[in-house]
Amino acid sequence: MADWTVSSETGALTDVLVCPPDHYRWIPTNTIVRRTLAGAQQPSAMALAAQHKELVHALRQGGAQVHVLPPEPHLPYMVYTRDSAVVTPWGPVLCQLERPQRRGEYAGIIDFHAARFWRKSSAGTLEGGDIHVMKPGVAVVGASGGRTDLAGAEQFAGWLRAEGWEVRVEPFDEHFLHLDVLFCMATPGLAVACLDVLDPDFIAWLKGHGIRCIDVPYRDAMALGCNILALGGGRVVSARGSAGLNAALRAEGLSVLDPDLSLFTAGGGGPHCLTCPLKREE
Numbered sequence: 001m002a003d004w005t006v007s008s009e010t011g012a013l014t015d016v017l018v019c020p021p022d023h024y025r026w027i028p029t030n031t032i033v034r035r036t037l038a039g040a041q042q043p044s045a046m047a048l049a050a051q052h053k054e055l056v057h058a059l060r061q062g063g064a065q066v067h068v069l070p071p072e073p074h075l076p077y078m079v080y081t082r083d084s085a086v087v088t089p090w091g092p093v094l095c096q097l098e099r100p101q102r103r104g105e106y107a108g109i110i111d112f113h114a115a116r117f118w119r120k121s122s123a124g125t126l127e128g129g130d131i132h133v134m135k136p137g138v139a140v141v142g143a144s145g146g147r148t149d150l151a152g153a154e155q156f157a158g159w160l161r162a163e164g165w166e167v168r169v170e171p172f173d174e175h176f177l178h179l180d181v182l183f184c185m186a187t188p189g190l191a192v193a194c195l196d197v198l199d200p201d202f203i204a205w206l207k208g209h210g211i212r213c214i215d216v217p218y219r220d221a222m223a224l225g226c227n228i229l230a231l232g233g234g235r236v237v238s239a240r241g242s243a244g245l246n247a248a249l250r251a252e253g254l255s256v257l258d259p260d261l262s263l264f265t266a267g268g269g270g271p272h273c274l275t276c277p278l279k280r281e282e
């Protein structure tokens with residue numbers, strides 16, 4: 001079995017975990033998908049498979065080996081592999097999903113990792129979408145009290161602090177679901193962030209760490225416009241629908257792979273949520 005390690009959000013992605021959308025459907029678990037359900041029919045299996053394939057192609061084009069978690073019929077959100085486990089420099093950490101509709105995802109992820117976790121979340125709740133292992137020595141954990149609560153965030157932060165890391169626990173409103181709806185890294189010195197919403201203290205802290213932000217307006221962030229995945233080497237995966245942001249990223253000299261992911265962003269998750277990096281090269 002491989003020893004998975006990730007020590008940044010921006011190192012060259014060599015291995016990544018995804019889960020095909022065979023059983024995906026929208027269920028009302030967050031503000032974003034509730035809005036979707038009010039105005040749309042469930043997406044077709046064919047359309048979902050086609051969009052997911054675009055994502056997988058982008059990941060492979062970026063040089064990553066794509067590993068597949070077998071989907072289960074009773075777990076429609078397994079496709080968002082970001083949330084059930086997060087890989088750290090010391091190995092994978094098993095999260096503790098908050099929603100009853102998603103808790104069963106622990107079973108498949110335990111099997112995938114053959115139960116070899118560095119740590120297992122056991123206090124409160126902890127979801128991978130709230131965790132950014134930003135760069136060696138620095139991480140941030142969002143604590144909305146919803147998907148990740150203070151107890152869950154502090155337990156995770158404690159494990160990294162014990163290794164000498166600086167970990168910021170960042171409170172934000174539950175309305176925004178996960179911190180990765182408001183903030184993601186593009187390159188070691190560049191992030192995308194919803195400045196309308198994030199605490200100015202957080203932005204100043206980023207700046208102190210040499211990280212500049214491209215601003216994404218509230219409306220775009222709620223359409224998962226901030227939810228990008230860095231591939232390393234100046235490349236990112238960002239959904240086709242994020243046209244304004246993608247132009248801004250290209251203007252920064254980045255190469256943007258832009259799969260159409262509209263059916264998944266309508267459920268509350270984009271490229272960052274649909275992927276769990278297993279290995280990055282620093």
Ligand SMILES: NC(=[NH2+])NCCC[C@H](N)C(=O)O
Binds near residue numbers: 128
């Ligand atoms: N890391 C993320 N932002 N994940 C998105 C998860 C969306 C999913 N529909 C849920 O409600 O749980």
